[in-house]
Amino acid sequence: MSGQVDEGLRSELQKQGIWVTSTQELYNWGRRNSIWPLQFGLACCAIEMIATAASRYDLARFGGEVFRPSPRQADLMIVAGTVTKKMAPQIVRLYNQMPDPKYVISMGACAISGGPFKQGYNVLKGIDRYIPVDVYIPGCPPRPEALLHAFMELQRKIDGQKLTGESKAPFLDANQPSEFPVPAFGAHDLEPPLNSDVFHPPTIKR
Amino acid sequence: MTPDPYFFLVIFCGVALVFPLMPLALAWLWRRFFQPPKPGPAKNATYECGVESLGEAHVQFQSHYYLYCVIFLIFDVEAIFLVPFAVAFTDLPIGAFIAILVFLLLLIEGLVWAWSKGCLDWARAR
Numbered sequence: 001m002s003g004q005v006d007e008g009l010r011s012e013l014q015k016q017g018i019w020v021t022s023t024q025e026l027y028n029w030g031r032r033n034s035i036w037p038l039q040f041g042l043a044c045c046a047i048e049m050i051a052t053a054a055s056r057y058d059l060a061r062f063g064g065e066v067f068r069p070s071p072r073q074a075d076l077m078i079v080a081g082t083v084t085k086k087m088a089p090q091i092v093r094l095y096n097q098m099p100d101p102k103y104v105i106s107m108g109a110c111a112i113s114g115g116p117f118k119q120g121y122n123v124l125k126g127i128d129r130y131i132p133v134d135v136y137i138p139g140c141p142p143r144p145e146a147l148l149h150a151f152m153e154l155q156r157k158i159d160g161q162k163l164t165g166e167s168k169a170p171f172l173d174a175n176q177p178s179e180f181p182v183p184a185f186g187a188h189d190l191e192p193p194l195n196s197d198v199f200h201p202p203t204i205k206r
Numbered sequence: 207m208t209p210d211p212y213f214f215l216v217i218f219c220g221v222a223l224v225f226p227l228m229p230l231a232l233a234w235l236w237r238r239f240f241q242p243p244k245p246g247p248a249k250n251a252t253y254e255c256g257v258e259s260l261g262e263a264h265v266q267f268q269s270h271y272y273l274y275c276v277i278f279l280i281f282d283v284e285a286i287f288l289v290p291f292a293v294a295f296t297d298l299p300i301g302a303f304i305a306i307l308v309f310l311l312l313l314i315e316g317l318v319w320a321w322s323k324g325c326l327d328w329a330r331a332r
């Protein structure tokens with residue numbers, strides 16, 4: 001699709017006032033400029049998310065101000081805060097209820113790894129154990145600028161997704177799952193404690 | 207030659223038909239050629255707040271409680287009468303005082319009657 005038109009020819013045409021594009025570019029352009037997040041916050045990081053959406057930081061500049069109260073209308077899940085084990089099944093279920101294409105930003109130390117509560121008995125050690133995460137933002141809490149940066153990273157990622165071919169985006173692949181198993185409350189922990197299809201921690205070399 | 211005045215109505219109907227059908231057709235084509243549908247149990251669930259729904263959606267509520275609302279309305283209006291009575295209380299002749307007492311008594315009688323009839327219970331045993 002893109003790549004069929006030579007870049008040099010394209011800029012030459014643009015100088016003459018002819019704008020050449022492809023379906024893929026048009027599609028991704030539309031998608032990346034209207035990312036609607038799901039409206040929910042879990043802990044202190046949510047306050048920063050709210051600040052990002054408000055006028056000073058103005059998420060609307062990136063097309064992401066329309067926080068949807070229903071997962072059916074959302075494209076992006078911002079996991080902003082501590083995911084307790086009580087809350088984790090609900091988060092996974094909400095993620096499952098979002099229509100494709102859907103993205104996840106894991107905001108703050110808590111959502112990434114459990115953060116300050118990592119040793120706690122009731123905090124999930126990272127939401128990426130159950131659902132695939134696209135962008136991680138470190139910090140406790142990350143500043144609104146960091147969330148904006150994550151938004152831009154996500155836009156970059158969306159821009160690079162292919163419509164066809166071998167490396168097409170996973171949501172266009174009929175064999176890729178769109179729903180992930182919801183963990184259940186077990187006797188001591190969530191069952192299963194992690195989804196090994198999703199969770200691939202890097203091996204630490206010492 | 208001026209076109210038939212109804213001709214614009216025909217155009218209007220045509221546009222009104224094409225306008226909503228075009229996005230639907232585009233969405234259908236998109237689904238057909240690019241994005242395979244991926245339904246699932248959570249996605250197709252009726253309730254969408256992350257919590258699993260319990261029990262049936264078809265729960266019955268009793269309508270008897272409308273009596274409670276009617277009684278509330280009556281006593282609401284009574285309060286409107288009582289405020290000027292209380293404000294002018296010291297200047298009132300004895301006749302007016304007795305009149306308002308009779309008015310109150312009538313209403314309280316009604317309340318006692320409604321209470322004994324069980325109108326104030328949320329779910330009456332049938």
Ligand code: SF4
Nearest residue numbers: 044108109110140141
């Ligand atoms: S990462 Fe820090 S600021 Fe964010 S939810 Fe956890 S404790 Fe709160």
